Amino acid sequence: MLYAILCYHDEDVVGSWSKEQDEAVMTKLAVVREKLVRQGRLGPVARLLPTTAATTLRKDDPPLVIDGPYAETKEQLLGFYIIDCETLDDALDVARDLAAANPGGAYEIRPVGTFMPGGALK
Amino acid sequence: MTDTAWIDAALTSARPQAVGALLRYFRDLDTAEEAFQNACLRALKSWPQNGPPRDPAAWLIMVGRNAAIDEVRRNRKQAPLPEDAVISDLDDAEERLAERLDGSHYRDDILRLLFICCHPDLPATQQIALALRIVSGLTVKQIARAFLVSEAAMEQRITRAKGRVADANVAFETPGAVERSERLVVVAAMIYLIFNEGYSASGDAVEIRRPLCEEAIRLARLLLRLFPGEPEIMGLTALCLLQHARAAARFNSAGEVILLDDQDRSLWNQQLIAEGLALIDKAMRHHRSGPYQIQAAIAALHARAGHPEDTDWKQIDLLYGALEVVQPSPVVTLNRAVAVSKVRGPEAALDMIEPLAGRLSNYFHYFGVRGAFLMQLGRHDEAGIAFDRAIALANSSAEAAHIRMHLDRLMRDGGSRGTTVAKIEPAPVGSSPGRSSCE
Numbered sequence: 428m429l430y431a432i433l434c435y436h437d438e439d440v441v442g443s444w445s446k447e448q449d450e451a452v453m454t455k456l457a458v459v460r461e462k463l464v465r466q467g468r469l470g471p472v473a474r475l476l477p478t479t480a481a482t483t484l485r486k487d488d489p490p491l492v493i494d495g496p497y498a499e500t501k502e503q504l505l506g507f508y509i510i511d512c513e514t515l516d517d518a519l520d521v522a523r524d525l526a527a528a529n530p531g532g533a534y535e536i537r538p539v540g541t542f543m544p545g546g547a548l549k
Numbered sequence: 550m551t552d553t554a555w556i557d558a559a560l561t562s563a564r565p566q567a568v569g570a571l572l573r574y575f576r577d578l579d580t581a582e583e584a585f586q587n588a589c590l591r592a593l594k595s596w597p598q599n600g601p602p603r604d605p606a607a608w609l610i611m612v613g614r615n616a617a618i619d620e621v622r623r624n625r626k627q628a629p630l631p632e633d634a635v636i637s638d639l640d641d642a643e644e645r646l647a648e649r650l651d652g653s654h655y656r657d658d659i660l661r662l663l664f665i666c667c668h669p670d671l672p673a674t675q676q677i678a679l680a681l682r683i684v685s686g687l688t689v690k691q692i693a694r695a696f697l698v699s700e701a702a703m704e705q706r707i708t709r710a711k712g713r714v715a716d717a718n719v720a721f722e723t724p725g726a727v728e729r730s731e732r733l734v735v736v737a738a739m740i741y742l743i744f745n746e747g748y749s750a751s752g753d754a755v756e757i758r759r760p761l762c763e764e765a766i767r768l769a770r771l772l773l774r775l776f777p778g779e780p781e782i783m784g785l786t787a788l789c790l791l792q793h794a795r796a797a798a799r800f801n802s803a804g805e806v807i808l809l810d811d812q813d814r815s816l817w818n819q820q821l822i823a824e825g826l827a828l829i830d831k832a833m834r835h836h837r838s839g840p841y842q843i844q845a846a847i848a849a850l851h852a853r854a855g856h857p858e859d860t861d862w863k864q865i866d867l868l869y870g871a872l873e874v875v876q877p878s879p880v881v882t883l884n885r886a887v888a889v890s891k892v893r894g895p896e897a898a899l900d901m902i903e904p905l906a907g908r909l910s911n912y913f914h915y916f917g918v919r920g921a922f923l924m925q926l927g928r929h930d931e932a933g934i935a936f937d938r939a940i941a942l943a944n945s946s947a948e949a950a951h952i953r954m955h956l957d958r959l960m961r962d963g964g965s966r967g968t969t970v971a972k973i974e975p976a977p978v979g980s981s982p983g984r985s986s987c988e
Contacts, residue, residue, distance in 0.1 A: 442767060443559075
């Protein structure tokens with residue numbers, strides 16, 4: 428069975444960490460990741476950039492672009508894509524194609540800060 | 550168990566909201582600050598034992614408010630001291646309290662707190678010191694260190710600034726749309742000032758002042774979270790991120806400036822660049838250009854160039870042209886001339902800066918750039934005179950050393966025409982001619 432682990436924290440607090448604190452956490456996490464990689468159990472890992480860099484596409488007809496992260500709480504996170512795009516407009520085009528295939532709800536488009544492709548899963 | 554580093558980070562991040570709300574209650578900066586301090590002391594005692602509250606800011610506001618009210622009562626000797634249990638038993642109340650903290654106040658509380666630091670009567674240095682003390686919560690000692698002055702002098706400066714703010718009668722009513730956007734412009738300028746205090750440092754001050762850049766970025770992100778649809782705030786944040794991304798490459802081990810062309814681009818922070826580029830993409834969709842967005846777009850063109858020769862100088866020339874329209878200044882024209890020298894050659898660039906001579910007659914960068922153009926044209930004698938003038942006007946030993954390097958090259962190469970190509974660093978647009986980087 429594949430599981431996704433979604434990471435939540437107060438980005439204000441994480442943003443207030445010193446570089447040393449941030450690096451200390453990352454080093455500890457790397458140890459956990461390495462163990463999983465050796466066991467062939469770790470897929471892609473991404474650290475996202477702050478929500479201030481996010482754009483949201485509400486899947487209305489026509490879809491509506493809103494600055495900032497997806498803020499509603501009455502809908503739930505059901506999945507995610509990782510895509511490679513030159514610009515935000517390219518990413519929005521992809522999101523619009525997806526929206527046409529699957530209307531309703533919203534897509535939050537958030538740039539990825541660090542991406543680790545991970546190993547092949549057993 | 551909660552470790553103190555986590556508590557520090559939580560207190561720092563909750564500070565603008567908590568002090569902003571306490572200021573709204575008490576309408577007095579000192580009372581609000583003291584109330585927040587008291588709340589922090591209680592947090593340091595309570596959080597390691599009871600665990601952190603779900604909403605630290607709400608906790609701090611309520612505890613801080615109670616503590617300040619108690620203080621008033623105690624002074625009046627009208628009421629008995631409150632029982633500690635009343636204050637510490639907050640866990641049940643917390644959820645309802647968080648709901649009571651009206652979400653709509655949140656934005657204006659923080660904006661007001663930032664805004665009172667930007668009172669037009671306050672000189673820039675006092676604005677920055679006040680913001681770093683009140684909004685960021687840096688200690689007087691830390692701020693004094695960043696400004697290279699004694700702690701006593703900084704304490705005095707902050708006290709004086711607070712006095713002026715208290716006399717200024719800042720409106721505590723919820724601002725209207727027009728006033729809110731006016732405040733936003735002033736606050737953005739103040740955040741960029743903080744950034745430039747860090748960015749324009751050289752020599753020994755680089756390491757000491759770097760936290761100012763980081764703090765400005767934190768404040769810019771905070772402001773953007775409050776106003777997520779403002780393209781100029783996206784531009785401001787992007788500009789700070791893209792400039793700061795080069796921090797590790799901008800100075801050699803002796804603290805001397807390394808020019809853009811000579812920087813080791815592998816040292817540029819790609820995460821900050823990615824965030825900056827994403828923000829510019831967002832801003833552009835609004836089609837409402839402004840000075841921060843244009844400057845960020847220029848910084849982005851440098852950031853996108855893997856090698857100096859990949860730089861799109863033609864586009865940079867156009868962007869400086871646009872900046873000249875929205876924010877005319879001889880410093881902007883001077884920067885544009887650097888781009889023009891790359892696109893159309895030093896002759897055209899020299900023609901462009903000639904009319905600026907009067908207004909920039911005391912500006913270090915003017916003579917540095919002029920000398921470089923003259924050198925490229927093989928007019929070495931005139932270049933030497935310009936460089937001499939630049940050294941006389943240098944704001945730091947690093948700036949002077951950099952020009953001396955050009956002079957040495959001139960002397961070494963004698964009159965041989967066109968063998969040397971002076972490299973030119975654009976002047977910081979945010980600074981004004983004649984302004985020294987520290988007091």
